[in-house]
Amino acid sequence: MKKHRIFTTSFASVYPHYITKAEKKSRTKAEVDTIICWLTGYSDKALQQQIEARVDFETFFEQAPELNPNVCKIKGVICGxxxxxxxDELMRKIRYLDKLVDELARGKAMEKILRE
Structure with a gap:
């Protein structure tokens, strides 16, 4: 079975779009990074290494230290x-990230986004 195109897309090519989406709504790159690190378990330094290595989404999530145990609290509709x-587990992880960035752009408080 053919892989979905997003799986082989480099994370680094989509990352600037997450930043742009957040910044258009007066949120920050630091907040986007916090969300990504919360979800994946990457440190800030490890996240930057993944971006510089231009890994694809599949590799990005395969190499993630640990998915946050509170991901089960992420609910709602994204991309229909x-x-x-x-x-599909990988697609669900990618959509979790999309959903969190979307919540940030919509002005939701970080405590709620991070399911604290």
């Missing part, structure tokens, strides 16, 4: 799909 119902 309920994130909690997406069967």
């Amino acid at each position: 799909y309920r994130v909690e119902e997406i069967e």
Whole structure:
């Protein structure tokens, strides 16, 4: 079965779009990085290394230290799909990230985004 195109897309090519989306709504790159690190377990330094290495999304999530145990609290619709119902594990992780960045851009408080 052919892989979805996003799986082989470099994370570094999408990352600036996350930043732009947040900054258009007066949020910051630091907040985006916080969300990504919270979700994946990467440190700030390790995140930057992944970006510089231009790894694809599949590798990015495969090499992630540990998915946050609170990801089960991420619910809702992104790109027309309920994130909690997406069967493909990698696609669900990517959509979790999309959902968190979307919540940031919509002005949601960081405590709520990080499910604290």
